[in-house]
Amino acid sequence: MKAALGAVRRSFQPWADPAAKPFITFRGVTKRFGQFVAVDNQTLEIFEREFHALLGPSGCGKTTLLRMLAGFETPSEGDILLEDKPLAGVPPHRRPVNMMFQSYALFPHMSVEANVAFGLKQDKLPKSEIGDRVADVLKLVKMEAFARRKPDQLSGGQRQRVALARAIAKRPKVLLLDEPLGALDKKLREETQFELINLQETLGLTFVIVTHDQEEAMTMADRISVMDHGRIVQVASPAEIYERPKSRYVADFIGSVNIFEAEVDNVTPERIHLATTDGFDVACDADIAAAKGQTVWFAVRPEKVRISHAAPADAGINAVAGEVWDIAYFGDMTLFNVRLDSGRIVRASAMNAARIVEQPITWEDRVWLSWSADAGVVLLD
Amino acid sequence: MMRRFTAFNLVSIVLGFAFLYLPIVLLVIYSFNASRLVTVWGGFSTKWYASLLENEAILDAAWVTLRVGLVSATIATVLGTMGAVALVRRGRFFGRTLFTGMIMAPLVMPEVITGLSLLLLFVAVDFDRGFWTVTIAHISFSMCFVAVVVQSRLVTFDRSLEEAALDLGATPLRAFVQVTLPNIFPAVAAGWMLAFTLSLDDLVIASFTTGPGATTLPMKIYSQVRLGVTPEINAVCTILVALVTLGVLTATIATKARAFSPQAEAR
Ligand SMILES: Nc1ncnc2c1ncn2[C@@H]1O[C@H](COP(=O)(O)OP(=O)(O)OP(=O)(O)O)[C@@H](O)[C@H]1O
Ligand SMILES: [Mg+2]
Numbered sequence: 001m002k003a004a005l006g007a008v009r010r011s012f013q014p015w016a017d018p019a020a021k022p023f024i025t026f027r028g029v030t031k032r033f034g035q036f037v038a039v040d041n042q043t044l045e046i047f048e049r050e051f052h053a054l055l056g057p058s059g060c061g062k063t064t065l066l067r068m069l070a071g072f073e074t075p076s077e078g079d080i081l082l083e084d085k086p087l088a089g090v091p092p093h094r095r096p097v098n099m100m101f102q103s104y105a106l107f108p109h110m111s112v113e114a115n116v117a118f119g120l121k122q123d124k125l126p127k128s129e130i131g132d133r134v135a136d137v138l139k140l141v142k143m144e145a146f147a148r149r150k151p152d153q154l155s156g157g158q159r160q161r162v163a164l165a166r167a168i169a170k171r172p173k174v175l176l177l178d179e180p181l182g183a184l185d186k187k188l189r190e191e192t193q194f195e196l197i198n199l200q201e202t203l204g205l206t207f208v209i210v211t212h213d214q215e216e217a218m219t220m221a222d223r224i225s226v227m228d229h230g231r232i233v234q235v236a237s238p239a240e241i242y243e244r245p246k247s248r249y250v251a252d253f254i255g256s257v258n259i260f261e262a263e264v265d266n267v268t269p270e271r272i273h274l275a276t277t278d279g280f281d282v283a284c285d286a287d288i289a290a291a292k293g294q295t296v297w298f299a300v301r302p303e304k305v306r307i308s309h310a311a312p313a314d315a316g317i318n319a320v321a322g323e324v325w326d327i328a329y330f331g332d333m334t335l336f337n338v339r340l341d342s343g344r345i346v347r348a349s350a351m352n353a354a355r356i357v358e359q360p361i362t363w364e365d366r367v368w369l370s371w372s373a374d375a376g377v378v379l380l381d
Numbered sequence: 382m383m384r385r386f387t388a389f390n391l392v393s394i395v396l397g398f399a400f401l402y403l404p405i406v407l408l409v410i411y412s413f414n415a416s417r418l419v420t421v422w423g424g425f426s427t428k429w430y431a432s433l434l435e436n437e438a439i440l441d442a443a444w445v446t447l448r449v450g451l452v453s454a455t456i457a458t459v460l461g462t463m464g465a466v467a468l469v470r471r472g473r474f475f476g477r478t479l480f481t482g483m484i485m486a487p488l489v490m491p492e493v494i495t496g497l498s499l500l501l502l503f504v505a506v507d508f509d510r511g512f513w514t515v516t517i518a519h520i521s522f523s524m525c526f527v528a529v530v531v532q533s534r535l536v537t538f539d540r541s542l543e544e545a546a547l548d549l550g551a552t553p554l555r556a557f558v559q560v561t562l563p564n565i566f567p568a569v570a571a572g573w574m575l576a577f578t579l580s581l582d583d584l585v586i587a588s589f590t591t592g593p594g595a596t597t598l599p600m601k602i603y604s605q606v607r608l609g610v611t612p613e614i615n616a617v618c619t620i621l622v623a624l625v626t627l628g629v630l631t632a633t634i635a636t637k638a639r640a641f642s643p644q645a646e647a648r
Contacts (some may be wrong), residue, residue, distance in 0.1 A: 072544055092547040093556075105545035109563045118559075119549030170549065 012222060014047040021084070023048040023206055024069065024174065029078035031064050031230075038064045040230040041078070051200055051207045053217035056227030057253075062210040063102070065227075066176050069208065070099045082173070093122070098172035102179045104163040106151040112138070112162050113147040119170040137165040140199070157188050164196075168203065175200075177209040181216065193220055214254050218242070226250050242301075244287075247381040251299045258305070258346050259379075260298045264290045272378055274298055278342040280320040285374045300376035305348035305369050307336055307361060312370040319370035322346065324363055336361065338369055405622060412615035419610045429616040439617060442601035445512065446581060449597060453519035454577035460520065461527025461576070462569055466557070468528070469535040484532075487525040495522055496589030503590060510592025518590040519580040526579060527572035534568035567635045574632035578625050 014020040022045035031039040039061045046052045054062040067073045069080060071092035080087045087095060098119070107115050113134055120130045138144045141161040151159055160180065167175055180196070181189045197220055200207050211217050217224045218238040225235045226249075234246045245251035248259055262274035262282060272290055274282040282298050290296055306312075312319050325345060326337040335349045348369055361367060412430075416423025433439060468481055487495065499518045503510055538561065546556035562569070584599040591600065598621065602614055 070548055072547075091553075092544070093550050093552055097548075099545075099548045101541050101545055103539070103541055105539065105541040107542060107545070107560055118546070118551070122550035122555065166545075166549070 012049070014050070015045070015223065020047060022046060023050070023083060024208070025079075025081040025084075026065070026068075027079045027081065029065075029068065029075045029080060031061070031068060031073060032076045037230050039068070039075075042230075042232050044225060044232055044235065046206065046208060048206055049200075049204055051197070051220060051222045052209070053221035053224045054208065054210045054227060055212065055214060055217040055224050055253075057212060060227040061230045062212075062227060063178055066099070066178055066208065066210055069174070070097055070176055071095050096173040097176060098167040098170055098174075099176040100163050100167040100178065100180050102182060104151075104159050106159060106162055106166070108151055111148050111150055112143060112154070115151070115162060116166045116169050119166065123170070133169060137169045140168075141165045141195075157184055157192075160184065160192070164199075168199070168205070171203070172205070174206045174208060177207065179210055179212070181211075181213075189216075196220060218254070226253060228253075244377060245299065245379070248297055248299065248379055249381075251377070251379065255301060256347060257299050257301050260344075262296055262298050264292050264294045264296055267292060271373065274378070278320070278340055278344055281317050282376070283317050283373055284376055284378050288378050288380065290378060290380065294380075297379040298376055299379055300371055302335065302347040302349040303333075304375040305346070305371050307338070307348045307350055308368050308370070309359065309361065309365065311368050315368070315370075318373065318375075319368055320346075321366065321368050324361060324365045324367055327361075327363065336367075338367060408615050409619045409622065412612060412619040414612055414615075417612065419612060419615070429612040433613055433616050436613065439598070439601055439613070442596050442598045443617075445595055446598040449512065449516050449519060449587075449595075450577045450580040453516045453523060453580045454573050456516075457520045457524040457576040458527050458569060458573040461524040461572055462531050464524065464528040465531035465535055466561075469532055484525050484528050487522050488529065490522075492583075492585040493589075496586040499586065500589045510590060511595040514590045514592060515587050515595055515597065518586050519576075519583065522586065523576035523579045526575050527569075530572040530575060531565060531568050534565045538565055567637075570635045571632040574628045574635065578628040578632070581628070582621065582625060 024044075024046040026042055026044040028041055028043055029039055030037065030041045042065075054065060056062055064073060068075050069087075071087065071090065074088075082096070107118065110118070116134045116137060117130050120133060125133075134147075135144065138147055141164055143158060143161050143165060146154060146158060146162075151162065154162065164180070167177075177196075181192055184192060193216060196207075196209075199205075209217075209220065218241075221238060223235060223237055224241050225232045226241065227233065228249055234241060234250045236244070241250060241254055245254065245257075251257045251259065260276040260278055260282075262276040264272060265275050265281070266273040267286065267290060270286060271283045272286045272288070274284065274296065276282060276298060284298065311321075320340055322338040322340040324336055325339040328335040328337075331352070333349050333351050335347060338346050338348060340346060346369060411419060411422075413425050413427060414421075414423055415426035415428065464484060468477065468484065471477070496518070499514075499521065502508075503514050508514060542564065543556050543561050546560040547553065551559065582599060583597075584603055587597045588600055588603075591597065598617065602617060605611065605614055
């Protein structure tokens with residue numbers, strides 16, 4: 001399923017095109033609550049039809065950013081622009097932006113139908129058209145059978161669908177979703193993620209979604225903004241965030257990673273040579289400007305670390321020996337925790353490609369960990 | 382599990398309630414007394430209720446009271462609700478705690494002081510005293526009760542419902558009328574009932590602020606009682622007690638009932 005969507009989406013990369021105009025622009029936006037800085041001088045561009053995820057730990061300012069776009073909070077400094085027009089001074093009810101609230105915020109005194117029709121009625125559309133559009137969106141979210149129910153006669157998943165239907169009924173230019181799937185169980189969550197992607201494809205809307213679930217962001221988004229304490233630390237596609245994190249914070253926040261402190265030994269046009277504090281040497285593809293003697297960090301993900309009994313051919317570099325400390329068997333793969341002589345635990349995972357292995361790696365074995373020159377990244381921060 | 386009544390509990394409850402309600406029960410009983418003498422039982426009769434209907438002065442007073450009650454309760458409910466919304470919603474403006482405290486103060490202010498100060502105000506601005514001065518006086522104190530009742534409901538009201546309405550294109554006024562109001566309606570209705578009941582039985586403030594042609598029922602009763610209690614007065618009071626009880630009961634039930642309970646409607 002995802003592969004098919006990937007093919008559709010492959011060509012969608014407006015952010016890579018310098019001529020492309022951003023759809024939503026945050027320009028130097030700061031939001032202070034009293035002394036507390038919730039969003040700190042941030043600039044972000046989001047493109048038309050993009051599925052953009054704001055990802056970060058609790059309290060990092062994701063909701064605040066979204067609420068400023070919806071008009072419920074006013075930036076202390078900076079501008080927010082939609083299609084090049086500043087939104088400052090435009091009240092929430094005049095913004096072509098609809099939000100799906102974290103708590104759903106369905107009107108308890110109205111039926112499902114009336115909830116969905118609410119926004120259309122505000123636009124004073126003719127009755128028959130309201131009826132048609134309500135029926136359409138309810139069908140889209142598969143809730144047509146529940147049109148006359150009240151919100152408290154629905155399950156959590158059904159309420160979430162109604163909230164979604166209500167938010168898309170007005171066909172807003174931008175749909176904001178604040179942790180839309182937070183209240184759902186894992187299975188329903190995965191189903192709904194796929195439905196959301198589908199919906200965004202069919203309607204051609206721009207989605208900005210807030211989440212603190214990295215898997216959710218990876219599956220759904222075209223690009224992810226990783227946030228930390230009111231700052232956006234990296235904006236990139238899921239693959240780039242995963243493979244080329246810009247800082248230890250991003251590398252550690254997304255997925256699992258081994259990070260080693262190191263000193264730059266030598267820089268050649270192709271390679272950066274590092275000496276880690278754990279006593280082994282690294283040669284890494286150079287895609288970063290680092291000076292000799294500088295302290296940097298080397299990050300390599302567990303699935304890119306090979307584990308073997310035999311020493312690799314060039315054992316002096318990109319390899320280190322240790323003792324198997326712990327093994328977690330997941331069926332499709334196995335995760336090894338290996339204790340280096342320096343005492344550090346390094347994670348390496350291996351696919352279980354064969355059913356029977358002649359000489360399986362087991363507890364307390366002496367093993368070699370190794371990786372190729374393009375497996376890891378050098379981080380300056 | 383219910384705790385068993387001990388003898389002591391039973392006695393204190395009986396004594397307490399007797400002390401509270403015996404006088405009222407006596408009043409109700411004697412309003413059905415056939416005898417002209419208030420303290421001598423002369424058999425059952427409803428003649429005092431009939432003669433009440435011919436007593437122009439009392440009927441006039443009742444009509445004034447009713448008008449003052451309806452008008453002042455309605456205006457007080459509108460103003461009190463607006464005040465409550467401002468206090469709860471305006472966020473942290475300068476002196477918010479002060480204002481919240483100030484809205485409570487009239488609840489405990491001695492009525493004599495409220496009445497006197499209003500009288501001074503009306504005299505100072507040279508306002509002809511009569512129906513409207515009494516009504517304004519009643520609005521001014523019952524508004525606070527409405528504000529307190531509505532405020533307590535508003536603080537538990539989910540703000541994001543109103544934000545959702547704004548987000549969907551409703552103007553702030555429409556969002557309030559179509560989303561907030563239906564959800565806090567029981568509190569608003571309870572506030573109205575409370576204001577109406579308070580206006581109905583107010584004597585002190587009305588006496589201070591009234592003028593010619595605007596004698597309210599409590600004032601009429603009080604002035605008649607000074608000439609001696611008649612069974613007719615008992616009958617009026619019985620009707621008043623019934624009205625007030627009804628008002629308080631409705632207010633209580635309305636506060637407890639959930640706003641337009643969906644279950645109730647669906648079943
Ligand atoms: N109205 C407010 N007044 C004061 N501080 C606020 C207000 N709203 C948010 N904050 C603070 O701003 C910071 C960012 O809040 P925000 O709601 O944007 O976090 P978040 O990233 O959405 O977190 P979560 O994942 O928990 O929802 C928090 O520390 C919060 O305490
Ligand atoms: Mg949030």
